[in-house]
Amino acid sequence: MVEVEVAGVRVDLRSNAPVLLLQERRDPHRVVPIFIGVPEANAIHLALSQVDPPRPLTHDLLRLVIEELDAEVVRAEVTELRAGTYYASVVLAQGGIEREISARPSDAVALALRTSSPIFVDEAVMDAEGAVLDDAEPTSSGDEDELLGEFRDFIEHLRPEDFSD
Numbered sequence: 377m378v379e380v381e382v383a384g385v386r387v388d389l390r391s392n393a394p395v396l397l398l399q400e401r402r403d404p405h406r407v408v409p410i411f412i413g414v415p416e417a418n419a420i421h422l423a424l425s426q427v428d429p430p431r432p433l434t435h436d437l438l439r440l441v442i443e444e445l446d447a448e449v450v451r452a453e454v455t456e457l458r459a460g461t462y463y464a465s466v467v468l469a470q471g472g473i474e475r476e477i478s479a480r481p482s483d484a485v486a487l488a489l490r491t492s493s494p495i496f497v498d499e500a501v502m503d504a505e506g507a508v509l510d511d512a513e514p515t516s517s518g519d520e521d522e523l524l525g526e527f528r529d530f531i532e533h534l535r536p537e538d539f540s541d
Contacts, residue, residue: 377453377496378506382424382485383407385417396420396482398454398497399509406506408454408497410462416482423489435486442468442491450474452488454481454497457505 383399394417396410412420419435432440442449447470456463464481466488467474479487488495497506 378499378502380408380495380497382420382489382495384424385412385420396485398485398495400497400502400506404508406502406508408502408505410454410481412480412482416480416486419486420482420489423486435483435490438487439490446470449487449491449493451493452479452484452495454484454495454501456498457501462501 379401380398381401383397386395386397387393388395388411391411393411394414396412396417397407398410399405399407419433422429422433423435429436439449447468450467450469452464452466454462454464462481464479464484465476466479466484467476469475485495487493
């Protein structure tokens with residue numbers, strides 16, 4: 377497993393869809409792009425921005441339930457890419473026992489961000505799908521304003537017909 381961090385959520389200009397960027401923490405800082413849905417992109421954006429909503433959103437609720445059950449999120453893992461779909465899991469620990477729960481990558485990442493848990497990508501997935509960004513530098517928090525601007529622009533221009541086939 378390769379430890380990664382969330383480099384941001386961007387909007388793919390061709391498809392107008394949000395893309396989660398997971399960047400390995402060590403050299404060569406390869407990035408795995410994963411297309412995600414708008415609600416999941418919003419959940420990740422809120423966690424990255426450390427926004428505390430007045431009422432718990434879905435991932436906040438899940439975090440609260442896990443805590444109430446005296447469990448903890450150990451890590452989130454992007455485990456494989458099969459037929460164009462990424463698979464992930466959330467590893468929970470309770471009473472000294474670890475359990476692996478299947479999840480979508482976006483949900484696993486959103487939960488990991490809310491619990492300050494590490495995020496990993498399977499080595500084979502990173503080797504097959506990871507790429508070094510053009511500038512060959514890790515995405516810094518200084519790029520966050522640009523990323524957020526792109527995401528806000530995307531959200532503001534959504535239309536109902538964007539969701540139809």
